[in-house]
Amino acid sequence: MNHPLLIAVLILAPLIGFLINGLRYQKNSANLSGILATSAAVLSFFVSVILVSEIFSLPQESRKIVVQFFEWIHVDSFRVNFGFLLDPLNSIMILIITGVGSLIHLFSIGYMSHDHGAAKYFAYLNLFLFNMLILVLADNLLVMFVGWEGVGLCSYLLIGFWFKDSQKAAAGMKAFVTNRVGDAAFLLGIFILFLTFGTVQFSDLVAMAPSVAEVSWWGPITLGTLFLFVGATGKSAQIPLYVWLPDAMAGPTPVSALIHAATMVTAGVYMIIRLNPLFLAAPNTMAVIAVIGVLTAVVAACIGLLQNDIKKILAYSTVSQLGYMFLACGVGAFGAALFHLMTHAFFKALMFLGSGSVIHAMHEEQDVRKMGGLKKYLPITHATFFIGWLAIIGMPPFAGFFSKDEILGMSFQSPYGNAAFWALGVFGAILTAFYMTRLMALTFWGKARFSDKLHPHESPWTMTLPLCVLAFLSAVGGWIGIPHVIGELLPGHPENFLEKFLEHSILPILDLPKAMPTMEYLLMGTSVLLAALSAYFAYTMYLLKPEWPKKLADKFRPLHELVSNKFYVDEIYESSLIQPLIQLSKNIWLYVDVNLIDKTTYVVSDLTKGCGGFVRILQNGNAQTYATYISIGIVLILSILLMR
Amino acid sequence: MYNLNWFSQIGLQHYLLLSSALFICGMAGVLLRKNAIVILMSIELMLNAVNISFVAFSHYQSKLEGQIMVFFVMTIAAAEAAVGLAIMVSIFKRFREVNIRFFERLKG
Numbered sequence: 001m002n003h004p005l006l007i008a009v010l011i012l013a014p015l016i017g018f019l020i021n022g023l024r025y026q027k028n029s030a031n032l033s034g035i036l037a038t039s040a041a042v043l044s045f046f047v048s049v050i051l052v053s054e055i056f057s058l059p060q061e062s063r064k065i066v067v068q069f070f071e072w073i074h075v076d077s078f079r080v081n082f083g084f085l086l087d088p089l090n091s092i093m094i095l096i097i098t099g100v101g102s103l104i105h106l107f108s109i110g111y112m113s114h115d116h117g118a119a120k121y122f123a124y125l126n127l128f129l130f131n132m133l134i135l136v137l138a139d140n141l142l143v144m145f146v147g148w149e150g151v152g153l154c155s156y157l158l159i160g161f162w163f164k165d166s167q168k169a170a171a172g173m174k175a176f177v178t179n180r181v182g183d184a185a186f187l188l189g190i191f192i193l194f195l196t197f198g199t200v201q202f203s204d205l206v207a208m209a210p211s212v213a214e215v216s217w218w219g220p221i222t223l224g225t226l227f228l229f230v231g232a233t234g235k236s237a238q239i240p241l242y243v244w245l246p247d248a249m250a251g252p253t254p255v256s257a258l259i260h261a262a263t264m265v266t267a268g269v270y271m272i273i274r275l276n277p278l279f280l281a282a283p284n285t286m287a288v289i290a291v292i293g294v295l296t297a298v299v300a301a302c303i304g305l306l307q308n309d310i311k312k313i314l315a316y317s318t319v320s321q322l323g324y325m326f327l328a329c330g331v332g333a334f335g336a337a338l339f340h341l342m343t344h345a346f347f348k349a350l351m352f353l354g355s356g357s358v359i360h361a362m363h364e365e366q367d368v369r370k371m372g373g374l375k376k377y378l379p380i381t382h383a384t385f386f387i388g389w390l391a392i393i394g395m396p397p398f399a400g401f402f403s404k405d406e407i408l409g410m411s412f413q414s415p416y417g418n419a420a421f422w423a424l425g426v427f428g429a430i431l432t433a434f435y436m437t438r439l440m441a442l443t444f445w446g447k448a449r450f451s452d453k454l455h456p457h458e459s460p461w462t463m464t465l466p467l468c469v470l471a472f473l474s475a476v477g478g479w480i481g482i483p484h485v486i487g488e489l490l491p492g493h494p495e496n497f498l499e500k501f502l503e504h505s506i507l508p509i510l511d512l513p514k515a516m517p518t519m520e521y522l523l524m525g526t527s528v529l530l531a532a533l534s535a536y537f538a539y540t541m542y543l544l545k546p547e548w549p550k551k552l553a554d555k556f557r558p559l560h561e562l563v564s565n566k567f568y569v570d571e572i573y574e575s576s577l578i579q580p581l582i583q584l585s586k587n588i589w590l591y592v593d594v595n596l597i598d599k600t601t602y603v604v605s606d607l608t609k610g611c612g613g614f615v616r617i618l619q620n621g622n623a624q625t626y627a628t629y630i631s632i633g634i635v636l637i638l639s640i641l642l643m644r
Numbered sequence: 645m646y647n648l649n650w651f652s653q654i655g656l657q658h659y660l661l662l663s664s665a666l667f668i669c670g671m672a673g674v675l676l677r678k679n680a681i682v683i684l685m686s687i688e689l690m691l692n693a694v695n696i697s698f699v700a701f702s703h704y705q706s707k708l709e710g711q712i713m714v715f716f717v718m719t720i721a722a723a724e725a726a727v728g729l730a731i732m733v734s735i736f737k738r739f740r741e742v743n744i745r746f747f748e749r750l751k752g
Contacts, residue, residue, distance in 0.1 A: 624744065628675045 030118035036120035087141035182234015189227030233270025253356030290330025297323030402478035659700030666693035
């Protein structure tokens with residue numbers, strides 16, 4: 001097969017969709033533009049299926065397709081090709097992006113059918129796919145950075161899609177500015193790595209990564225990877241830059257599903273996995289990543305406990321799950337991170353689309369306190385959401401169980417991990433089970449709390465079909481990574497397919513202790529049991545004993561206040577960073593710009609003007625005056641000559 | 645030099661003094677007056693002041709070149725007066741006045 005052509009089609013199909021819809025956004029109807037955009041995404045999906053099967057057909061050691069399109073930058077010894085690379089690692093990514101992307105495009109046709117700007121929406125969505133594909137297929141850091149910025153732009157455009165609402169426009173701005181902080185660090189990371197290794201090519205960087213770990217905090221690899229990680233915290237919403245993601249829910253719900261759950265926010269995780277040998281060479285960075293990851297997982301889950309907006313709960317849940325992925329990266333379990341990235345893309349996209357279906361049915365109502373009893377009205381949405389719920393709280397044999405338990409197990413067993421990581425991870429899982437059950441209970445179960453005038457109805461097939469497909473994937477998606485201890489029990493002894501597939505893309509953890517089956521069972525059993533208990537507790541609390549939440553809230557009033565106000569993080573940022581920055585800018589403007597620079601230029605200009613005014617009087621166009629000057633001049637010259 | 649002789653005996657200096665006095669009068673007229681005819685007359689005065697100094701030098705140095713020069717100057721003065729007066733007539737025809745400021749109208 002012609003690989004350059006296939007990759008070009010894969011990447012360019014969404015771009016062409018974007019151009020068609022984007023240039024005719026006033027003329028194309030919602031349906032036409034939706035079908036156009038969806039077919040572009042589906043075409044990309046088919047091409048990526050072909051490409052991935054090509055990858056499969058290659059022998060295991062050489063599963064790699066490299067395509068160089070043209071030389072992009074050539075300055076002295078610095079050369080960057082506009083090149084793409086496909087290997088097992090990003091073949092999973094492109095399947096997720098184009099597959100889940102196509103489903104979400106399809107869902108959007110129904111969701112956006114009443115919107116006047118639908119063509120523009122689909123154009124942005126296609127542009128996003130294009131940039132995301134560049135990001136994951138790039139074979140060097142600079143091309144990746146192009147995609148990295150592109151997805152940020154699309155995220156901004158789509159969050160602020162309903163920009164007439166100034167709050168939504170502000171949410172878009174917040175996302176963009178927060179990401180910019182991360183992107184600046186990402187660029188610094190690229191610079192440091194380039195200074196150290198003299199290349200930005202992934203293959204060269206990975207090959208040049210030293211086998212001896214760098215101990216110092218100030219070594220070039222540690223610094224470079226730390227900066228790259230700060231970039232990842234921006235894009236993947238980790239502490240301290242996670243604040244934009246919950247606000248990003250202002251965008252249309254399918255966008256939240258595609259960009260802010262399944263694909264874009266995982267870019268940071270993907271970047272770390274892509275450069276895993278480099279990160280492994282910097283144990284300090286690994287420790288930072290693991291700590292930030294597990295903290296984010298717990299803190300975001302805590303905040304999620306008391307949110308009332310259905311999308312905000314899911315947003316905090318996304319932040320928390322991304323925290324797990326970073327925890328996995330931090331303890332060196334890159335395969336587990338990619339595995340969780342994939343299963344999370346399935347079940348979180350499913351839940352976001354489900355919440356979109358709920359919001360659509362409830363006529364734009366997002367407050368879970370005003371829902372309830374929707375199981376009766378939205379049977380398909382409920383059934384699919386139920387599977388997503390089982391997946392995210394980690395019940396076997398649904399997808400989330402395998403990936404989350406691999407992460408938790410690795411955080412315990414890996415030489416980079418320890419029991420504290422595991423305990424915090426399990427605590428996060430307990431919180432996850434609690435808030436997701438609360439969401440289910442308040443939304444779908446119990447008595448209806450909305451007015452009688454509202455008649456919720458099930459969504460059209462374009463919306464329920466993606467839900468069903470994603471529910472299926474959430475149920476079985478985890479089976480490609482069944483751990484050995486469970487595989488041995490099952491009939492046919494299924495191998496851990498994913499681990500084998502990624503064998504040559506990801507460095508194994510050195511001196512990983514031989515896992516003992518009893519230990520693994522114990523770890524799994526504990527987390528599943530605790531999560532189940534927590535879910536049961538939430539079920540009791542919100543359905544059987546509805547007076548409990550209020551009682552608990554009264555009892556722990558200060559704590560309740562703190563958590564329901566999201567730990568006042570936004571307020572702290574506002575007062576400690578944003579306001580001082582604004583004041584500083586104002587002062588610089590007033591004292592440097594207005595008073596110093598402006599005034600200096602005024603003085604200079606006044607001086608020139610004054611001189612000009614004086615000289616202007618002399619040159620008045622009157623021949624007699626000129627004759628006078630000439631005479632005066634002659635007299636002066638003569639007198640000087642005579643005086644000598 | 646500052647004796648009675650200076651008053652009784654007319655010499656080169658006296659002619660030169662006269663010449664410069666006339667020249668300065670003429671120059672003042674050219675620079676200060678607005679009436680074009682007066683300016684023309686003043687120019688005539690300056691030319692004649694120069695003529696006096698030419699003749700005086702020629703006489704005291706016993707050379708004829710200065711006097712020949714005077715003829716040239718007179719010729720040119722006559723020509724200049726003819727041209728100048730012609731312009732002035734046309735200016736007068738148009739503006740009913742011969743103020744020098746109207747000459748600005750000759751600008752392209």
